[in-house]
Amino acid sequence: MRVKHKLLAVLAAAATVAAGLTAIIAVPAEAVPNTIPLKITNNSGRGDPVYIYNLGTNLATGQQGWADGGGTFHAWPAGGNPPTPAPDASIAGPSNGQSITIQMPKFSGRVYFSYGQKLVFKLTTGGLVQPAVQNPSDPNRNTLFNWTEYTLNDSGLWINSTQVDMFSAPYAVGVQAGDGSTKTTGHLKPGGYNGFFDALRGQPGGWANLIQTGPDGSVLRALAPTYGVETGLLPANVMDDYINRVWSKYSNETLTVTPFTDQPNTKYFGRVSGNVMNFTNSSGSVVTSFQKPNAPSIFGCAGLLDAPNDLVRGPISRTLCAGFNRSTLLVNPNQPDSSNANFYQDVVTNHYARKIHARMADGKAYAFAFDDVGAHESLVHDGNPQQASITLDPFN
Template identity: 75%
Template sequence: APYAVGVKGPDGTTKTTGHLKAGGYNGFFNSLRAQPGGWAGLIQTRSDGTVLRALAPGHGIASGALPAGVMNDYIDRVWAKYANSSLTVTPFANQPAVKYVGRVSGNVMNFTNTSGAVVTSFQKPDADSIFGCYKLLDAPNDQVRGPISRTLCAGFNRSTLLSNPNQPDAGSADFYKDSVTNHYSRKIHEQMVDGKAYGFAFDDVGAHESLVHDGDPRQAFLTLDPFN
């Protein structure tokens, strides 16, 4: 549903995010419908052809609307690359000294801390794990596995793990450039006025999510935009 959120601070200043570009609602569905690889299957319509919704990719896989192997090619390339090189994850922007290094061994990517000790490991994920940032990419609310997992999840969804061995990316210029990517999320971001949206579970990695915040709010609101 096209809606925006906002918050008013004590000085009367209002911050808002989530507005679609003009024509963005239909633009998203038209773009998704034209995307090869089964992505159009996410669109659900009424018997008269009226568009009802587009399923999120994880729900699409669960219902058979999107091929379960839609991310396999990219996953295989990532696994091959980091079997011979290192992936560095710096999960906290305010703690640049906290780094973890990932290397693939067989079907597992092991992450070590700066002392060289293995702190967590991930089985080679599938598309459902990537789109939902769960299952094989589970992210518990801790200070090690969860932060690494959400960074990996963002890199897979945005397809930046091959182009940048230092994650997360500082900016969005290289997001979704690979032909194998989360096209659902890509197309949502393309239709947003400020480019920000929750296209997947950890789209807040790097602050690319549609979020407004004030430490001392006076008013919060939600604005529905036209379905056109």
């Protein structure tokens, strides 16, 4: 959907679709209806008006578009070059202390919400241009907003909270199952919102530069380190020391990757030779190789750590990406780690992800694209969903 930036393929929309659907496939107990209710509750404590957008791909046709409050799909019209304004797809959201219920169709997409003013969406000849606030000239740069991703299809609902692009307006997601039980994720601990920004300000090495404020000085968001490196807010060599130590270690030792929890006998073995990490299978044949990565590849889980949707390179790359971001590759030659005890313990790590996970009520987050490796992601799923929910949480 995002045509401005290639990272959509590995960001949290993909984490829901590519990762979630390949990792968690369920047979529904009953046929999933064409739409299910989505209850949006505003517990933010803010008095600003809220605007809701349900944007995505119609899974029945492959068309991109939006859904209105009744769940009816509307295809985007043709865009232009330069981009042309998109139709106003906004739905009036609930005021503070109130809830509304809309219908969500069988989509793979995003539900955006903004405070105070509507978001600006435009269309190019390639489709929808989504907000990219790492660009100072983006029209949404000074708007407070966030989004969730979801996929609703014949196998059920997957819905997640995400910080892959940014940490901003707090919220949680949930699903009600056929038996009436509910599953939720994404809530912060009390004080977690302000605590995150305070911790980021106190982290040396340029991490405080990720925080964006509005014209009045109020905090809007913190950019993910992917964009920090891309825009020069974080030094390009921020991960080099750790990368060098990993490459040195596995020049003399073997890194064992077991990428599938349900296939414990499928293992790949990595050794560095000539600045390249080669992975062999159990028969000793080289199956894929990785050049020494850099910070953009690690934070974005792309580039030199590209992860195609296959059964070999992609799963190995996902595991490496998680190991680099969590800084577990030096303390455990068997990846991925089965617990989070060793996560983010090195002085060189993804401090953005570290500080987010530390402040989540259940410890789970999508703080980088493949945070689902080892099931540490903020995702809920049900094969027979009765209702989904998004709760706009307090800013404290």
